[in-house]
Amino acid sequence: MDSMHQPRDENGRFVDLKEFVELLVNERTEAHRALHTVEKEQLSEARRIVDDRLQQMNEFRGALEDQAGKMVTRELFDTLVDKVEELRRTRAFWAGGAAIAGFAISLILRLLGVTAGPS
Numbered sequence: 001m002d003s004m005h006q007p008r009d010e011n012g013r014f015v016d017l018k019e020f021v022e023l024l025v026n027e028r029t030e031a032h033r034a035l036h037t038v039e040k041e042q043l044s045e046a047r048r049i050v051d052d053r054l055q056q057m058n059e060f061r062g063a064l065e066d067q068a069g070k071m072v073t074r075e076l077f078d079t080l081v082d083k084v085e086e087l088r089r090t091r092a093f094w095a096g097g098a099a100i101a102g103f104a105i106s107l108i109l110r111l112l113g114v115t116a117g118p119s
Contacts, residue, residue: 010023
């Protein structure tokens with residue numbers, strides 16, 4: 001093999017083929033280890049980010065469940081509206097009865113001459 005095509009090391013010295021292959025393997029091995037270390041760090045960071053996001057989602061879900069637990073169901077709301085309407089009707093009935101009773105008593109008292117009416 002002529003010197004022009006003979007492999008060289010990183011310092012430019014001529015080396016035999018076996019030494020050259022060993023150098024290449026060692027360089028590739030170190031490069032692979034460095035890449036693997038970086039990938040492990042990136043994967044670890046990605047897992048931490050996903051875990052943080054899942055934690056935030058769980059907190060949000062908990063807040064929604066807490067809020068939902070404090071809300072009135074439509075069925076209960078409709079029942080309460082019906083009861084309020086029933087109380088209003090009952091109050092109106094008794095208010096009307098009281099007005100009629102007051103008028104009747106006033107009329108009876110006037111007829112009996114107990115109170116002075118308009119002249």
